[in-house]
Structure formats: C-alpha cells, structure tokens
Amino acid sequence: EVQLVESGGGLIQPGGSLRLSCAASEFTVSNNYMSWVRQAPGKGLEWVSIIYSDGTTYYADSVKGRFTISRDNSKNTLYLQMNSLRAEDTAVYYCARTPAAHYFDYWGQGTLVTVSS
Amino acid sequence: DIQMTQSPSTLPASVGDGVTITCRASQSISTYLAWYQQKPGKAPKLLIYKASSLESGVPSRFSGSGSGTEFTLTISSLQPDDFATYYCQQYNIYWTFGQGTKVEIK
Numbered sequence: 001e002v003q004l005v006e007s008g009g010g011l012i013q014p015g016g017s018l019r020l021s022c023a024a025s026e027f028t029v030s031n032n033y034m035s036w037v038r039q040a041p042g043k044g045l046e047w048v049s050i051i052y053s054d055g056t057t058y059y060a061d062s063v064k065g066r067f068t069i070s071r072d073n074s075k076n077t078l079y080l081q082m083n084s085l086r087a088e089d090t091a092v093y094y095c096a097r098t099p100a101a102h103y104f105d106y107w108g109q110g111t112l113v114t115v116s117s
Numbered sequence: 118d119i120q121m122t123q124s125p126s127t128l129p130a131s132v133g134d135g136v137t138i139t140c141r142a143s144q145s146i147s148t149y150l151a152w153y154q155q156k157p158g159k160a161p162k163l164l165i166y167k168a169s170s171l172e173s174g175v176p177s178r179f180s181g182s183g184s185g186t187e188f189t190l191t192i193s194s195l196q197p198d199d200f201a202t203y204y205c206q207q208y209n210i211y212w213t214f215g216q217g218t219k220v221e222i223k
Contacts, residue, residue, distance in 0.1 A: 045217075104206075
C-alpha cells in the first residue's frame with residue numbers, strides 16, 4: 001500500500017528554519033512528481049512546491065526564495081527546507097504524489113508548523 | 118494566476134439528497150480539473166480527475182462534469198459519510214485550489 005509519512009513540524013520563532021521530511025513506501029520518490037501542499041488553520045489548501053522526476057522544481061510566489069524542495073533517493077524521502085519563516089507560514093504541511101504534475105493522488109497525514117514568538 | 122471560485126461555500130443537505138457543487142476558473146483550463154473530499158483533521162482524498170474521471174475506489178454516486186471554465190461535482194444520493202468539505206483544483210497552469218464547499222447536515 002502506498003504510504004507517505006511526514007515529520008519535522010513544530011513550533012518555531014519567526015525568522016527561523018525548519019526541515020520537513022516525507023518518507024514514501026511502495027513507490028519510488030525519484031521516479032515520480034512530488035509536491036508539498038499546505039493548509040493554514042481553518043483555511044483552504046495552497047500548493048507550495050513541486051519537484052519533477054527530472055529534478056525540475058517550482059514554487060508558489062509566497063515561498064519562493066525561502067523554501068527549497070529536495071529529495072534523497074537512497075532514503076526514498078522528500079524534503080522541504082523552510083527558511084525565514086513567517087507567521088503566515090503557519091499551517092499543516094502535506095506531501096503528495098503528483099502524477100504527471102497534475103493532481104494529487106496520495107497524501108501524507110500532514111505535519112503542523114507553527115511560527116510564533 | 119488562475120483563480121478558482123466554488124459555490125456555494127456551505128451546502129446544507131440531508132441524507133439521500135442529490136447535491137451539486139460548482140467550480141469556476143478565471144480562464145479556460147480545458148479539463149485539467151480535480152475534486153477532493155476532506156474531513157476534519159484528515160488529508161484530502163482525490164475523488165475526480167480530468168474533470169470527469171472517477172478515481173479508483175470512489176463510489177459511483179460521485180460524478181464530475183464540465184470543461185473550459187465551468188465545472189460541477191455531483192453527489193447523486195448523499196450518504197452519511199459524505200458530509201465533508203470539497204475542493205476543486207486546477208492543474209492547467211501551476212496548481213490552485215478553490216476555497217472549498219462544506220456539505221453540512223441540514
């Protein structure tokens with residue numbers, strides 16, 4: 001069964017950094033398109049970033065220059081490095097498989113990031 | 118950027134009702150549209166992709182239609198498990214979601 005398990009969330013002060021991880025099972029991260037999607041408390045869904053199987057990356061304007069998506073093929077794990085965090089980055093962060101860079105068919109359970117002093 | 122607008126924001130309904138949610142795109146997205154169901158504290162679940170293709174394992178009471186800028190998600194006979202929030206998402210240019218429609222008990 002395909003499974004995605006996120007980790008790394010927590011409480012962080014504004015301006016701080018955090019790295020989220022997403023461990024995948026039953027499929028190969030590097031052979032797929034993988035995304036991060038976030039959801040602020042009580043709000044809707046917002047796409048954050050995507051990495052293509054060829055390594056091409058894209059970011060939402062709201063995080064461009066501050067967040068970096070990457071993967072470790074040996075660990076079959078996706079990452080999101082988040083720097084210069086702001087209060088408005090507070091959200092549950094989901095990783096999701098994104099077939100052909102289209103929709104999101106498998107999602108992790110999410111990890112909560114809270115940016116507050 | 119492509120904006121996605123769903124209506125209504127809240128939809129009171131009863132078990133057995135047929136319900137329809139509308140999603141409008143700010144420009145044509147062909148059929149590059151997906152629908153998701155999300156329950157509180159859970160990750161979204163893919164229901165429909167390519168506007169009308171039913172994801173494997175999703176009950177046939179869910180259906181999608183539309184192309185261009187106007188799309189609909191229909192639940193033919195609402196079941197207790199269907200009370201949730203529904204989101205549309207376009208993938209024609211980047212990826213954007215609608216604001217959500219909460220289907221609640223009338």
